[in-house]
Amino acid sequence: GAGVSQTPSNKVTEKGKYVELRCDPISGHTALYWYRQSLGQGPEFLIYFQGTGAADDSGLPNDRFFAVRPEGSVSTLKIQRTERGDSAVYLCASSKGQAVDTQYFGPGTRLTVL
Amino acid sequence: GQNIDQPTEMTATEGAIVQINCTYQTSGFNGLFWYQQHAGEAPTFLSYNVLDGLEEKGRFSSFLSRSKGYSYLLLKELQMKDSASYLCAVKRLSSARQLTFGSGTQLTVLP
Numbered sequence: 001g002a003g004v005s006q007t008p009s010n011k012v013t014e015k016g017k018y019v020e021l022r023c024d025p026i027s028g029h030t031a032l033y034w035y036r037q038s039l040g041q042g043p044e045f046l047i048y049f050q051g052t053g054a055a056d057d058s059g060l061p062n063d064r065f066f067a068v069r070p071e072g073s074v075s076t077l078k079i080q081r082t083e084r085g086d087s088a089v090y091l092c093a094s095s096k097g098q099a100v101d102t103q104y105f106g107p108g109t110r111l112t113v114l
Numbered sequence: 115g116q117n118i119d120q121p122t123e124m125t126a127t128e129g130a131i132v133q134i135n136c137t138y139q140t141s142g143f144n145g146l147f148w149y150q151q152h153a154g155e156a157p158t159f160l161s162y163n164v165l166d167g168l169e170e171k172g173r174f175s176s177f178l179s180r181s182k183g184y185s186y187l188l189l190k191e192l193q194m195k196d197s198a199s200y201l202c203a204v205k206r207l208s209s210a211r212q213l214t215f216g217s218g219t220q221l222t223v224l225p
Contacts, residue, residue, distance in 0.1 A: 004156070031211060042118075042201050042215025043157065056212060091156065101211055102147070105156040 002026075004106030006092050012112045013082055021077040021109045025094030032075050033093040033103060034067055043091050049075060050097060082113045118216035120202050125222045131190050134219045136202030140183040145205040147213060148176050148187045152198045160187065160200075189221075197223045
Protein backbone atom coordinates (compact mmCIF):
# COMPACT_ATOMS: atom_id res chain seq x y z
CA GLY A 1 0.00 0.00 0.00
CA ALA A 2 0.86 3.65 -0.13
CA GLY A 3 1.44 4.18 3.57
CA VAL A 4 2.14 2.41 6.84
CA SER A 5 -0.79 0.27 7.94
CA GLN A 6 -1.52 -1.10 11.39
CA THR A 7 -3.98 -3.68 12.62
CA PRO A 8 -6.16 -3.77 14.55
CA SER A 9 -7.15 -0.12 14.77
CA ASN A 10 -8.62 -0.73 18.22
CA LYS A 11 -7.98 -3.48 20.74
CA VAL A 12 -9.75 -3.90 24.05
CA THR A 13 -8.40 -6.55 26.39
CA GLU A 14 -8.51 -7.54 30.02
CA LYS A 15 -5.70 -7.12 32.49
CA GLY A 16 -3.33 -10.08 32.35
CA LYS A 17 -4.08 -11.04 28.75
CA TYR A 18 -1.64 -11.27 25.85
CA VAL A 19 -1.95 -9.02 22.79
CA GLU A 20 -0.27 -8.73 19.40
CA LEU A 21 -0.20 -5.57 17.33
CA ARG A 22 0.77 -5.68 13.67
CA CYS A 23 2.54 -3.15 11.44
CA ASP A 24 2.97 -3.20 7.65
CA PRO A 25 5.61 -0.64 6.65
CA ILE A 26 5.89 1.26 3.39
CA SER A 27 7.23 -1.06 0.72
CA GLY A 28 11.00 -0.84 0.43
CA HIS A 29 11.53 0.83 3.79
CA THR A 30 14.26 -1.02 5.67
CA ALA A 31 13.84 0.73 9.01
CA LEU A 32 10.80 0.23 11.25
CA TYR A 33 9.97 1.87 14.58
CA TRP A 34 7.45 1.36 17.34
CA TYR A 35 6.31 4.26 19.53
CA ARG A 36 3.68 4.57 22.23
CA GLN A 37 1.56 7.69 22.68
CA SER A 38 -0.49 8.53 25.74
CA LEU A 39 -3.22 11.17 25.69
CA GLY A 40 -1.81 14.70 25.51
CA GLN A 41 1.76 13.50 25.05
CA GLY A 42 4.12 13.07 22.14
CA PRO A 43 5.07 9.61 20.90
CA GLU A 44 7.57 7.75 23.09
CA PHE A 45 10.15 5.51 21.41
CA LEU A 46 9.99 1.78 22.08
CA ILE A 47 12.11 -0.12 19.55
CA TYR A 48 13.77 0.26 16.15
CA PHE A 49 14.49 -2.43 13.53
CA GLN A 50 16.97 -2.22 10.69
CA GLY A 51 16.03 -5.13 8.48
CA THR A 52 15.21 -8.16 10.62
CA GLY A 53 17.23 -7.21 13.67
CA ALA A 54 16.34 -4.94 16.56
CA ALA A 55 18.99 -2.23 16.33
CA ASP A 56 17.77 -0.37 19.42
CA ASP A 57 15.27 -1.71 21.97
CA SER A 58 16.19 0.72 24.72
CA GLY A 59 12.66 2.13 24.89
CA LEU A 60 10.88 -1.10 25.76
CA PRO A 61 9.56 -0.47 29.29
CA ASN A 62 10.05 -4.02 30.63
CA ASP A 63 10.32 -7.66 29.59
CA ARG A 64 6.57 -7.97 29.02
CA PHE A 65 7.11 -6.12 25.74
CA PHE A 66 8.69 -7.83 22.76
CA ALA A 67 8.75 -7.15 19.02
CA VAL A 68 9.77 -9.16 15.98
CA ARG A 69 10.30 -8.55 12.28
CA PRO A 70 11.21 -12.00 10.97
CA GLU A 71 11.36 -11.22 7.23
CA GLY A 72 12.40 -7.59 7.39
CA SER A 73 8.97 -6.27 6.46
CA VAL A 74 5.92 -6.80 8.70
CA SER A 75 6.51 -6.37 12.42
CA THR A 76 4.54 -7.55 15.43
CA LEU A 77 4.63 -5.93 18.86
CA LYS A 78 3.74 -8.41 21.57
CA ILE A 79 2.66 -7.51 25.08
CA GLN A 80 2.34 -10.20 27.74
CA ARG A 81 0.34 -9.97 30.98
CA THR A 82 -1.12 -6.61 30.00
CA GLU A 83 -1.60 -3.98 32.68
CA ARG A 84 -3.96 -1.00 32.75
CA GLY A 85 -0.95 1.30 32.38
CA ASP A 86 -0.25 -0.23 28.98
CA SER A 87 -3.34 1.52 27.59
CA ALA A 88 -2.18 3.93 24.88
CA VAL A 89 -1.99 4.36 21.12
CA TYR A 90 0.80 2.25 19.68
CA LEU A 91 2.27 3.88 16.59
CA CYS A 92 4.44 2.26 13.98
CA ALA A 93 6.68 4.22 11.59
CA SER A 94 8.98 3.27 8.76
CA SER A 95 11.80 4.98 6.87
CA LYS A 96 14.26 4.32 4.06
CA GLY A 97 17.10 3.84 6.52
CA GLN A 98 19.20 6.63 5.02
CA ALA A 99 21.13 9.50 6.63
CA VAL A 100 18.26 12.03 6.36
CA ASP A 101 15.74 9.61 7.60
CA THR A 102 12.18 10.90 7.67
CA GLN A 103 9.89 8.56 9.56
CA TYR A 104 6.37 8.02 8.21
CA PHE A 105 3.77 6.98 10.73
CA GLY A 106 0.84 4.63 10.57
CA PRO A 107 -2.58 5.42 12.06
CA GLY A 108 -1.85 3.50 15.25
CA THR A 109 -3.55 0.84 17.33
CA ARG A 110 -5.52 2.11 20.30
CA LEU A 111 -5.02 -0.43 23.09
CA THR A 112 -7.36 -0.36 26.07
CA VAL A 113 -6.66 -2.64 29.01
CA LEU A 114 -9.63 -3.01 31.31
CA GLY B 115 18.63 15.14 29.33
CA GLN B 116 15.96 14.87 26.68
CA ASN B 117 13.75 17.84 27.64
CA ILE B 118 11.92 19.29 24.69
CA ASP B 119 9.64 22.16 25.53
CA GLN B 120 6.71 23.48 23.54
CA PRO B 121 3.69 25.52 24.56
CA THR B 122 0.74 23.29 25.38
CA GLU B 123 -1.91 25.28 23.54
CA MET B 124 -2.19 28.18 21.10
CA THR B 125 -5.14 29.89 19.46
CA ALA B 126 -5.12 31.95 16.28
CA THR B 127 -7.56 33.35 13.75
CA GLU B 128 -8.16 32.10 10.24
CA GLY B 129 -5.90 33.94 7.78
CA ALA B 130 -3.38 34.96 10.44
CA ILE B 131 0.22 33.87 11.05
CA VAL B 132 1.24 31.79 14.06
CA GLN B 133 4.68 30.79 15.37
CA ILE B 134 5.09 27.65 17.48
CA ASN B 135 8.33 27.53 19.44
CA CYS B 136 10.35 24.52 20.52
CA THR B 137 13.41 24.48 22.77
CA TYR B 138 15.66 21.48 23.40
CA GLN B 139 18.89 20.53 25.10
CA THR B 140 21.73 20.97 22.62
CA SER B 141 23.99 18.06 23.57
CA GLY B 142 24.39 15.51 20.76
CA PHE B 143 21.89 17.23 18.50
CA ASN B 144 21.52 15.61 15.08
CA GLY B 145 18.39 17.08 13.51
CA LEU B 146 14.92 18.39 14.32
CA PHE B 147 11.59 17.39 12.83
CA TRP B 148 8.14 18.95 12.93
CA TYR B 149 5.05 16.77 12.60
CA GLN B 150 1.35 17.64 12.42
CA GLN B 151 -1.15 15.35 14.13
CA HIS B 152 -4.92 15.66 13.82
CA ALA B 153 -6.94 14.09 16.61
CA GLY B 154 -7.07 10.33 16.25
CA GLU B 155 -4.75 10.28 13.27
CA ALA B 156 -1.10 9.52 12.53
CA PRO B 157 1.57 12.21 12.85
CA THR B 158 2.42 13.52 9.38
CA PHE B 159 5.83 14.91 8.45
CA LEU B 160 6.07 18.67 7.92
CA SER B 161 9.75 19.66 7.96
CA TYR B 162 13.31 18.73 8.86
CA ASN B 163 16.15 21.04 9.95
CA VAL B 164 19.72 20.02 10.66
CA LEU B 165 21.55 23.28 9.82
CA ASP B 166 20.83 26.77 11.11
CA GLY B 167 18.35 28.86 9.19
CA LEU B 168 14.91 28.88 7.70
CA GLU B 169 13.37 26.13 5.57
CA GLU B 170 10.28 27.22 3.66
CA LYS B 171 7.62 24.91 2.28
CA GLY B 172 4.53 26.68 1.04
CA ARG B 173 2.53 28.05 3.95
CA PHE B 174 4.80 26.32 6.47
CA SER B 175 8.35 27.33 7.41
CA SER B 176 10.68 25.98 10.06
CA PHE B 177 13.65 27.72 11.66
CA LEU B 178 16.58 26.30 13.61
CA SER B 179 19.29 27.80 15.81
CA ARG B 180 21.57 25.01 16.99
CA SER B 181 23.60 27.22 19.37
CA LYS B 182 20.43 28.32 21.17
CA GLY B 183 18.68 24.95 21.09
CA TYR B 184 15.69 26.61 19.52
CA SER B 185 13.34 26.00 16.62
CA TYR B 186 10.05 27.40 15.50
CA LEU B 187 7.35 26.39 13.06
CA LEU B 188 5.69 29.29 11.25
CA LEU B 189 2.25 28.78 9.73
CA LYS B 190 0.97 31.48 7.38
CA GLU B 191 -2.52 32.15 6.00
CA LEU B 192 -4.05 29.90 8.62
CA GLN B 193 -6.93 27.68 7.60
CA MET B 194 -9.45 25.88 9.78
CA LYS B 195 -7.90 22.55 8.76
CA ASP B 196 -4.63 23.64 10.40
CA SER B 197 -6.24 23.02 13.80
CA ALA B 198 -4.13 20.12 15.07
CA SER B 199 -1.31 19.19 17.43
CA TYR B 200 2.17 20.18 16.24
CA LEU B 201 4.98 17.95 17.48
CA CYS B 202 8.63 18.93 17.68
CA ALA B 203 11.03 15.95 17.63
CA VAL B 204 14.80 15.78 18.03
CA LYS B 205 17.25 13.19 16.76
CA ARG B 206 20.37 12.61 18.87
CA LEU B 207 23.78 11.30 17.81
CA SER B 208 23.75 8.93 20.77
CA SER B 209 20.46 7.22 20.03
CA ALA B 210 20.69 5.81 16.51
CA ARG B 211 17.52 6.73 14.64
CA GLN B 212 14.95 7.17 17.39
CA LEU B 213 13.15 10.48 17.68
CA THR B 214 12.47 12.17 21.01
CA PHE B 215 9.20 14.09 20.87
CA GLY B 216 7.90 17.05 22.77
CA SER B 217 4.38 16.86 24.18
CA GLY B 218 2.98 18.81 21.25
CA THR B 219 1.27 22.17 20.84
CA GLN B 220 -2.48 22.03 20.30
CA LEU B 221 -3.34 24.77 17.81
CA THR B 222 -6.92 25.93 17.47
CA VAL B 223 -7.80 28.09 14.47
CA LEU B 224 -10.89 30.20 14.99
CA PRO B 225 -13.08 31.64 12.21
